[in-house]
Amino acid sequence: MYSLTLQPYDYPFRRPLRTHHGLWKRRQGLLIKLSDGQREGWGEIAPLPDFGSESLEAAHEFCQGFQGHLDDGDIFSIGDRYPACQFALESAREALLRYPNPPLQPNFPYCQLLPTGEAALKRLQTTPNDHWGPSPCFKWKIAVEGMQQEQDWFQQLLQDLPPHSRLRLDANGGLSQEEAQAWLGACEGQPVDYLEQPRPPEAWQDLETLHHQGVVPIALDESVANLRDLETWLQRGWSGIIVIKAAIIGSPRRLRQLCQQFQPDVVFSSVFETRIGRQAALHLAQELQRKPRALGFGVLEAIGEERQ
Numbered sequence: 001m002y003s004l005t006l007q008p009y010d011y012p013f014r015r016p017l018r019t020h021h022g023l024w025k026r027r028q029g030l031l032i033k034l035s036d037g038q039r040e041g042w043g044e045i046a047p048l049p050d051f052g053s054e055s056l057e058a059a060h061e062f063c064q065g066f067q068g069h070l071d072d073g074d075i076f077s078i079g080d081r082y083p084a085c086q087f088a089l090e091s092a093r094e095a096l097l098r099y100p101n102p103p104l105q106p107n108f109p110y111c112q113l114l115p116t117g118e119a120a121l122k123r124l125q126t127t128p129n130d131h132w133g134p135s136p137c138f139k140w141k142i143a144v145e146g147m148q149q150e151q152d153w154f155q156q157l158l159q160d161l162p163p164h165s166r167l168r169l170d171a172n173g174g175l176s177q178e179e180a181q182a183w184l185g186a187c188e189g190q191p192v193d194y195l196e197q198p199r200p201p202e203a204w205q206d207l208e209t210l211h212h213q214g215v216v217p218i219a220l221d222e223s224v225a226n227l228r229d230l231e232t233w234l235q236r237g238w239s240g241i242i243v244i245k246a247a248i249i250g251s252p253r254r255l256r257q258l259c260q261q262f263q264p265d266v267v268f269s270s271v272f273e274t275r276i277g278r279q280a281a282l283h284l285a286q287e288l289q290r291k292p293r294a295l296g297f298g299v300l301e302a303i304g305e306e307r308q
């Protein structure tokens, strides 16, 4: 039996994030502490309802239902309507079992999120190359402005990248199939790691088609926001990349089972959680990310390092 303490948080991003989903200005979530009287473990509920997770309110209400006490059986029987709670409570339990918890050093470097639109150019032009370290990886959001404008910026961006950089483009499902084809054309021969979620989840055949063209790998993100969707794609034989937003995908235990069964090419990524959730996600990345791909946690400049 564990005691459960809830601690809501709410903070503004230092720099609001603009994506195809809109403008995101603050992160709200819930830190949870499990204690068995001797050890303690922290977990984090950082929902993302745009990606199909439960809302913060629903998660809070669900956790209050335990009235401060729960056991392993409760933790492993949380319903799939509460993926952020599954992640938080299971990872708090794992942290408790590892207690005390020395901070984990990530096994791969972070991919740095650039500001959206033209601001990315300014960021690169005003930052000394050595700030980014050797062989840096950057992510840039697309499908926010008009395509022609974005492709012009993209050409400039390629010239402004530090030597030996890699770039990931993330459309958040916001391109038409014709636009996605045009982006693949623009990426051909360029140092582009992958094009992430060019089409929305319901256009799954388009995503397959784009991937099989083999120009640039396609990564799924919104398409695999929960374990059921992940399993569907793995059973379908998806051979592209899969972005895992650990904090909202659901039960770490079941995620491990799926990864062991199918051995997918995964990249772990942030949902702008705090250090607590990030540590839990990094533990999973260390176990489950097989290829040496930059981790999608280079977001500290956007959310403010003082929060971390």
Ligand SMILES: [Mg+2]
Residues within 6 Å of the ligand: 170, 172, 196, 197, 221, 222, 243
């Ligand atoms: Mg994404």
